[in-house]
Amino acid sequence: MAKKAKSRTIAVRLISMAMTGYYKTFSRPRTHRPLSMLKYDPVGKREYQIAVYNWANAEMLDTVKRQVLFLEQKRGGGK
Amino acid sequence: MAVPATTSHILLAQSLPPRLLHFFTRFPPTTTNQTTPPPTDPSRKTNPFTPFLNPRTQRWHGPHYSLRRQADLFKLAQEHGVLPLMPMSAKHPEEKLRKRVEHGLRVKGTGEGQRVKGKLWERTLGTRLEVRRKAMERMPDMIDLWKERGHGMGWKKFPKGKGKVGTGRENEVFKTENRAMWVYERAGSSL
Numbered sequence: 001m002a003k004k005a006k007s008r009t010i011a012v013r014l015i016s017m018a019m020t021g022y023y024k025t026f027s028r029p030r031t032h033r034p035l036s037m038l039k040y041d042p043v044g045k046r047e048y049q050i051a052v053y054n055w056a057n058a059e060m061l062d063t064v065k066r067q068v069l070f071l072e073q074k075r076g077g078g079k
Numbered sequence: 080m081a082v083p084a085t086t087s088h089i090l091l092a093q094s095l096p097p098r099l100l101h102f103f104t105r106f107p108p109t110t111t112n113q114t115t116p117p118p119t120d121p122s123r124k125t126n127p128f129t130p131f132l133n134p135r136t137q138r139w140h141g142p143h144y145s146l147r148r149q150a151d152l153f154k155l156a157q158e159h160g161v162l163p164l165m166p167m168s169a170k171h172p173e174e175k176l177r178k179r180v181e182h183g184l185r186v187k188g189t190g191e192g193q194r195v196k197g198k199l200w201e202r203t204l205g206t207r208l209e210v211r212r213k214a215m216e217r218m219p220d221m222i223d224l225w226k227e228r229g230h231g232m233g234w235k236k237f238p239k240g241k242g243k244v245g246t247g248r249e250n251e252v253f254k255t256e257n258r259a260m261w262v263y264e265r266a267g268s269s270l
Contacts (some may be wrong), residue, residue, distance in 0.1 A: 005112050011185065015206075015216060015238050017218065017221060017238075017253070018211060018214050018215055018218065019210050019211050019214040020211055031118065032093075032150055032169065033231075033232070034228075034231075034234075034237050035168065035231070036225065036231035036234055036237075037230075037231070038225075045123055064215060068218055069218065069221055069222050069225055070223075071231075071234070071238055071252065073237065073239070073240075074237050074239045
């Protein structure tokens with residue numbers, strides 16, 4: 001049986017380099033170079049509130065909530 | 080041998096409420112003011128607040144006073160300042176204090192020398208915030224380099240994982256030292 005043809009575009013995940021775990025998903029042509037862009041990372045507020053109420057060492061906090069670099073995640077070998 | 084009652088003892092006895100007085104009459108302090116194992120004496124002259132094993136029948140009997148009544152007696156004894164004369168019990172204030180110290184507020188981890196384990200996100204919050212802080216410190220450099228490299232046209236290194244903290248890959252994509260090296264190389268090549 002013939003193998004199914006690969007789609008022309010792929011969905012990729014761009015990860016915030018602020019190491020917040022926040023990401024955005026885009027689709028790009030399969031043959032295109034990996035994406036990278038500046039995007040807004042909204043993470044920070046919730047953690048900040050938690051820490052203010054629960055933690056004594058609140059000065060170590062760092063909210064992001066600004067434009068940071070997002071880089072495409074390397075795709076696994078199976079794809 | 081009976082100890083002769085002094086005037087102070089008599090005065091003390093007269094000042095006690097009938098309930099406490101009756102207790103001391105039944106169980107005089109000299110014989111009861113000590114922590115003893117469950118009594119084996121059939122006459123039950125030992126601690127009336129502990130269960131009692133009848134050595135002849137090998138049957139257990141409950142304490143003379145229920146826990147509720149014990150608690151009442153200890154409250155009265157504390158009010159009238161005769162707590163040292165009372166036998167040891169689970170309701171004794173010292174014993175209650177010891178248990179409170181040992182177990183805390185009965186919430187796991189609040190006792191002496193214990194700590195609350197916390198949820199996973201609570202335990203890792205400090206590390207995650209630290210990693211994020213370091214990442215944000217190097218972010219301006221990273222963005223500068225990214226812009227210099229044609230807004231990502233010449234960017235070679237991309238993250239492998241999902242950006243999870245604790246994987247040891249936080250620094251694999253970019254290090255501030257790398258940027259300095261890259262600028263140096265570029266300057267050298269243009270000379």
